[in-house]
Amino acid sequence: DAMVIQNPRYQVTQFGKPVTLSCSQTLNHNVMYWYQQKSSQAPKLLFHYYDKDFNNEADTPDNFQSRRPNTSFCFLDIRSPGLGDAAMYLCATRSGSSYEQYFGPGTRLTVT
Amino acid sequence: AQKVTQAQTEISVVEKEDVTLDCVYETRDTTYYLFWYKQPPSGELVFLIRRNSFDEQNEISGRYSWNFQKSTSSFNFTITASQVVDSAVYFCALSEARSGNTPLVFGKGTRLSVIA
Numbered sequence: 765d766a767m768v769i770q771n772p773r774y775q776v777t778q779f780g781k782p783v784t785l786s787c788s789q790t791l792n793h794n795v796m797y798w799y800q801q802k803s804s805q806a807p808k809l810l811f812h813y814y815d816k817d818f819n820n821e822a823d824t825p826d827n828f829q830s831r832r833p834n835t836s837f838c839f840l841d842i843r844s845p846g847l848g849d850a851a852m853y854l855c856a857t858r859s860g861s862s863y864e865q866y867f868g869p870g871t872r873l874t875v876t
Numbered sequence: 877a878q879k880v881t882q883a884q885t886e887i888s889v890v891e892k893e894d895v896t897l898d899c900v901y902e903t904r905d906t907t908y909y910l911f912w913y914k915q916p917p918s919g920e921l922v923f924l925i926r927r928n929s930f931d932e933q934n935e936i937s938g939r940y941s942w943n944f945q946k947s948t949s950s951f952n953f954t955i956t957a958s959q960v961v962d963s964a965v966y967f968c969a970l971s972e973a974r975s976g977n978t979p980l981v982f983g984k985g986t987r988l989s990v991i992a
Contacts, residue, residue: 806982864926
């Protein structure tokens with residue numbers, strides 16, 4: 765089945781130790797998003813790619829970066845995770861001709 | 877500015893009861909899209925429905941129905957004969973209709989607990 769896949773589902777990292785989360789999609793959608801969702805809150809958009817064009821939300825910390833090497837894959841890099849970065853990270857995709865976003869299962873990040 | 881308000885933070889119902897989740901939105905755009913997503917305990921956000929601003933027809937899908945009223949800027953979601961599997965957080969969201977990025981503006985979500 766076509767889908768959005770996120771690996772790993774659970775990630776534990778140490779304070780200050782770089783971590784990379786990955787997202788892949790078989791939908792061939794040209795837009796990919798990364799969201800951060802903290803407990804009991806709505807998802808918060810970090811950045812998105814429209815094809816290869818990268819768009820950073822104004823309030824996304826510099827600590828967060830992203831790479832999209834091809835249509836199918838997108839990575840979220842957290843350079844120096846702090847305790848406040850512990851959250852669920854959700855990847856989503858959208859076709860350029862549509863408006864609904866399709867989400868992956870998320871990666872729950874714990875920072876120790 | 878766009879805004880989505882889900883005034884109900886948590887709702888508990890007994891199985892087989894009907895329940896309505898409220899959503900009120902604000903936008904200056906004349907063309908926009910409204911969405912409902914379900915987030916079960918597993919964490920994945922599941923797309924339920926998209927409604928265009930120019931289509932005010934209500935929609936029914938099985939036990940789910942949606943009531944869109946532009947006059948009151950509301951897009952309410954009703955679950956009929958609720959089941960335990962309906963327990964989840966439900967998010968209402970709004971998106972402008974334009975080219976390029978169309979970010980989703982989410983409400984804060986309503987946590988629905990269906991008790992057997």
